[in-house]
Amino acid sequence: MARSIPVLFLVLMAMPLAAQEGDRADPLFQDTAILAVTITGPLKTLVKERPKEDYLDGFLEYTEADGRSVKLDLEIRARGHFRHANCDYPPVLLNLKRKQTPGTLFENQNKLKLVVQCDRSSQFEQAVLREYLAYRILNAVTDKSFRVRPLSITYVDTEKPDGREPRYAFLIEHKKRLGERFGVQDLAIERTAVSALDGAQLNLTSIFGFLIGNTDFSPVAGAPGRDCCHNYVLFGEDGIPQWAVPYDFDMSGLVDAPYATPNERFNLRTVRQRLYRGRCVNNEHVEASLQTFRDNRDAIYALVDEHEGLKPYLRKKVTKYIDDFYELINDPRDVERRILDECI
Numbered sequence: 001m002a003r004s005i006p007v008l009f010l011v012l013m014a015m016p017l018a019a020q021e022g023d024r025a026d027p028l029f030q031d032t033a034i035l036a037v038t039i040t041g042p043l044k045t046l047v048k049e050r051p052k053e054d055y056l057d058g059f060l061e062y063t064e065a066d067g068r069s070v071k072l073d074l075e076i077r078a079r080g081h082f083r084h085a086n087c088d089y090p091p092v093l094l095n096l097k098r099k100q101t102p103g104t105l106f107e108n109q110n111k112l113k114l115v116v117q118c119d120r121s122s123q124f125e126q127a128v129l130r131e132y133l134a135y136r137i138l139n140a141v142t143d144k145s146f147r148v149r150p151l152s153i154t155y156v157d158t159e160k161p162d163g164r165e166p167r168y169a170f171l172i173e174h175k176k177r178l179g180e181r182f183g184v185q186d187l188a189i190e191r192t193a194v195s196a197l198d199g200a201q202l203n204l205t206s207i208f209g210f211l212i213g214n215t216d217f218s219p220v221a222g223a224p225g226r227d228c229c230h231n232y233v234l235f236g237e238d239g240i241p242q243w244a245v246p247y248d249f250d251m252s253g254l255v256d257a258p259y260a261t262p263n264e265r266f267n268l269r270t271v272r273q274r275l276y277r278g279r280c281v282n283n284e285h286v287e288a289s290l291q292t293f294r295d296n297r298d299a300i301y302a303l304v305d306e307h308e309g310l311k312p313y314l315r316k317k318v319t320k321y322i323d324d325f326y327e328l329i330n331d332p333r334d335v336e337r338r339i340l341d342e343c344i
Contacts, residue, residue, distance in 0.1 A: 025181065026108045029147035029173055032136070034308060035105070036152045036166065037062040041076050043157040050078040050090050058158075060094070064105060072100050079113065081223075083250070086259060087118035094171075113172040116153075118259060125168050127250065127257040129309050130318065132170045134212050134249040140299045141292050142204055144182065144235075146247055147173040150308075168309055172247065175233050184242060187234040191221045192241045194279050197234075201243040203285035204292060205232075206278030209246065210339065211293065211325045213253025213274050215263055219244040254321055272321065274328075280343035290329045297326060 041058020045051075055075035063069055073096070078084055080091035092114040101107045115131060117124040129150075138145040152166040175186040194202070202219060209217060218230040228234060229244060236242040250257045253272035262268035266275055278286070293300070304310075304318050328334045 025147060026173070026177060027105050028107075028109055028149055028171070032148075032150065034150045034152050034168075035062060036154075038154045038156060039074070039076075040156040040158060041074065042159050043155055044159040046076060046078060046092070047089060050084060052078050052084070055095055060096070062105070070104050072104070072106060073097050081226075083118055088120065089116050089118060091115060108177065109174070111174055113174075114151075114169055115172065116169045117167060118257065123258055126311060126314055127255055128168055128170065129307065130255045130314070131249050131257075132168075133303060133307055133310075133318070134252060134254055135170075135172070135247075136303050137212070137300050138205070138208050138246070140296050140303065141208065142201070144178075144201060144243060145245055146175075146178060175235075175245075178233075178245065179235050182235070184235045184237055187236050187239060187241060189228055189234065189239070189241070191228045192219075192234060194220055194281055196241045198243040199282045200285045200288065203278055203282040204289045205244065205246050206276070206282070207286070207289040207293060207339075209252075210274055210276045210278070211322070212249060212255070213272055213321070214246075214249055214251065215266055215268070215275055215277055216248075216251035217246055217277070219246075254318060274325075274338070276339045276342040278339070278343050283340055283343055286335070286339060290335065293329065294326075 038061040039058060040061070042056050046056055055077045058074045058076050059071055060074045061069065061071045075095035077093050077095075078090040079093040084090045094112045094114050096106055096109055096112070098110055101109055115128060117128045132148055132150055135146060135148040139147065149171045151169045151171060153169050154166045155164050157164075179186050197219065205219070209215070216230075217232055219232040219234075220229060222228045223230045231248040232244040232246050234241045234244050249255055251260045251271060253270070253274065256272060260271045262271050262273065268275060300322065301319070304315060304322065307315070310318070328338060
């Protein structure tokens with residue numbers, strides 16, 4: 001599909017996020033350029049024992065834009081649920097010392113989720129790149145979304161000091177920092193009701209879920225035995241939910257991770273098969289949500305076209321997957337049949 005992208009739009013795409021939006025984004029997330037870092041620590045223990053409570057000591061090194069070398073003390077531990085149990089390399093939580101970060105790219109940062117590849121092979125690294133892309137697509141349609149920053153990481157294992165080539169990964173904005181951008185709090189509650197959430201925002205994220213082929217979420221309840229909500233974070237004031245922000249997209253069709261399987265209760269053949277999981281009470285917001293995606297179509301395709309590191313055949317595959325979404329939402333009969341009639 002041929003697409004013309006205005007020169008002015010490409011200029012805006014290259015600008016830092018804060019310059020476009022004038023918000024309170026932290027320095028780390030004001031840019032989307034790949035940041036080269038080195039992480040040093042007892043990585044063999046991290047991978048083998050996967051501690052989720054006790055941190056391991058290490059440090060992080062990178063070079064600032066002005067050429068200044070920075071070395072920050074770091075504590076590392078494993079995190080996550082499915083990937084923690086099923087991947088060769090678990091997701092990681094980085095814990096920085098706030099007193100060391102002022103005046104650096106990591107100013108205001110303390111705890112950061114690091115998304116790494118599940119396995120050594122390149123197909124898993126490509127899945128990381130596609131999950132990063134999913135976050136950026138959501139950023140394109142709403143500021144009420146987790147900012148992400150891509151990394152090229154060289155790992156140095158103090159227990160097994162052999163060289164390793166850089167690997168792609170990405171950092172996710174901490175939920176408290178996202179809340180501070182909007183003057184709300186992240187809420188730790190057991191569950192909520194759809195009626196307690198902003199219908200327009202929730203529906204926009206439901207359409208986003210449909211675009212990327214995601215069914216692995218719930219904005220009102222957590223997975224069995226876990227707090228609310230499943231792959232959503234609730235935000236509000238005085239303990240009252242106002243809106244919900246999705247995260248963790250590795251089980252989606254756009255990411256199509258090698259380990260991803262569809263939820264059996266939905267009778268889907270593959271994770272790439274789309275199923276709308278929006279709420280019927282929010283159907284009044286569907287057209288406005290779809291128009292937001294139409295208005296940001298060029299921005300979304302530009303993210304795919306300019307996504308560094310993505311293999312050409314996967315870039316085409318992702319583009320075709322998004323093409324199918326836009327073809328569907330531009331047909332009123334398909335919108336009725338695949339979205340409005342499929343609400344829950």
